[in-house]
Amino acid sequence: MSLVVQKYGGSSLADADRIRHVARRIAAERATGSSLVVVVSAMGDTTDHLIELAGQITRDPDPREMDRLLATGEYQSCALVTMALHTLGTAAVSLTGAQAGIRTDTAHGRARIANVDPARILRELEAGNVVIVAGFQGSTADSHSAGEITTLGRGGSDTTAVALAARLGAERCEIFTDVEGIFTADPRVVPEARLLPVIGYEEMLELAHQGAQVMQTRAVELGWVNDVEIAVRSTFSDHPGTRIKEDPDVEQRNKVRGLATDRNVAKLTLVAVPDRPGIARGVFAPLADAGINVDMIVQNVGHAGATDLSFTVPRSDLVRARRLLEPIVTEMGARELTVDDSVAKVSIVGAGVQNAPGYAARMFGTLADEGINIEMISTSEIRITCMIGEAHLEKAARALHRAFELERPEAGVPAQAH
């Protein structure tokens, strides 16, 4: 049996017309004879609306109750997509994340999938149904009365889709969204950005980590670990999009594959903190416990027994991070905690970037030529990230896109390699 997993994002399901359009796509795929599992996000801005409603009630919602609230968006869309399929004469059934066998840990709001029990899905496929699964969610145990609903964090429906594709041994996993695929840069920032027909898992992971919001990073990780080839495609066209896969051609290509830009970043600095063991743990452990991701970290050379410690957090977590850190700062005898939320990150990503020193030099040189000051630098095996003033982000991205000739198709990779 040839099994396909598809996922449709919220903008693809924003109203009844779009839901009907998605249903027609699903029915057409089903008509080719594939068995189909379809993961859906909440309609349009439903999740944002629910977050706003909770915000009108409390600044600090209980994570369990928040998950109960947010999980309802996907319940609604999966019931509606199923109804739309019925009008087309396509047998279909909706399942909640819990019913679809998505078992998670207990970290409400950012739960990780522990395992997938496919029994119910397999039974429904066997019965000839297209199975519509509520994305973004799971439950901590099998039973209604013992299990708690959890959500997987923003973009979690991608993770649901890839986890199901892995567990079910799907032939294809298609992520349908409102863009045509993965681009060399965000086309809203760099108009000459080019669609990538193929990208490696690791490259995609770095791009996603550094602000490319097309896919949740955990979904890419899960695809990589389980060797699930993922297609990122547009709901509104027939373009084949971008395939995310283990990339054998990686060494033969331009080593910079893409550019990521990220405004959701803020810089915190502990000024004149005593330079002794345990300081870093004292700062970063409470942030980790609160689920706040620290990205770049720079510790200046100390003098007179004190040092400056700078790091970045998502700008959306800044208020929480500050509230957590302010008492600690006093406790550990630092002079003060300063905050800068007018910064941004620009990254170049490509297999082997780190091993070819010329790339770093070209990146720094390009920014210098544009008169842009680099405030922090971080690197991985396949990525170099510079923190700069947010005002310079677009200029930096365009200059780097040109400097690395990202608008030029790579040799040896046909534009539509399918």
Add this chain to the structure above:
Amino acid sequence: MSLVVQKYGGSSLADADRIRHVARRIAAERATGSSLVVVVSAMGDTTDHLIELAGQITRDPDPREMDRLLATGEYQSCALVTMALHTLGTAAVSLTGAQAGIRTDTAHGRARIANVDPARILRELEAGNVVIVAGFQGSTADSHSAGEITTLGRGGSDTTAVALAARLGAERCEIFTDVEGIFTADPRVVPEARLLPVIGYEEMLELAHQGAQVMQTRAVELGWVNDVEIAVRSTFSDHPGTRIKEDPDVEQRNKVRGLATDRNVAKLTLVAVPDRPGIARGVFAPLADAGINVDMIVQNVGHAGATDLSFTVPRSDLVRARRLLEPIVTEMGARELTVDDSVAKVSIVGAGVQNAPGYAARMFGTLADEGINIEMISTSEIRITCMIGEAHLEKAARALHRAFELERPEAGVPAQAH
């Protein structure tokens, strides 16, 4: 332990302000030391909005998918009320109908509660939590993967509340709504209608059946069978409202307690249907299978082997009823099926009405004096209902309210008997 069950309707939870208001009421009750189980409906017109959304997708939604969709409204409100309680420092936890142990039959859209497993609620009460339960819904079995979500029909949250009060042996069951209690007539129709401090179960049941929309009839039945005293009160005042209970004073009072009016009615007539056995079953069995309630039935005296059969259905079910009956009419050789949707019902209700023939005479005489034609009559032990033209409904209700002196408080029943 003194246990109180409260239920708050959708208009009491229409926005964040009202949710906060409800939370303050709950917290105040909790502060008196009561253990509390609170059943909530969906916010404002959420359910209607979801029905409309489904209507944009299909005219004939799958009942299972419709239940999945509609159950989400109560998930949202119970999470939000719980968050609001947390801001007041009141420990609280939300449960879905399934988690609250509401087990139902499999009749999607109009499921009946089969039993209540109170284990989880008792555990949460034991832990000191106010338990907020999603009303209007249950599940067919205990397990997430095997159980299906069901809904209990419009007004089903009342039934959830009374079922929980019965199973938990609650001291009080309070239904909070946007009116101050049960009135002798709908105050929008009869301005001089008077609040009833007490009403018997049977009387309430007849009023609810005949169009008084304050409470779901099944909730009243369940209260009656289990001897649960139900208070119907306003969310927005401290008025004690109306107590629904076994009424020992029933024989000493004015025998007409209240008046019900109902515009949600349509009359169907099978003209010249052959007068032979099996006809009634042929007509009414398919309606019953479709969950359409037939209320008044009149069969005219037959002549020449044929008869006219008239009956009423809720006007909201008229399209479905007609679609079901049209093929049957031809099949059984009737001349035609006629439909009248400009009718309405007015009923007088009171223990012993039937045993005191003077009441019927006074009702028919009053309508005659107003020049109102009676099209059909039906009666029960404690009720007389007349079907009239909808245009005359208000005039009829006001005249009957005066004729039975319903604006006068009854002797021996203090206005606020608490």
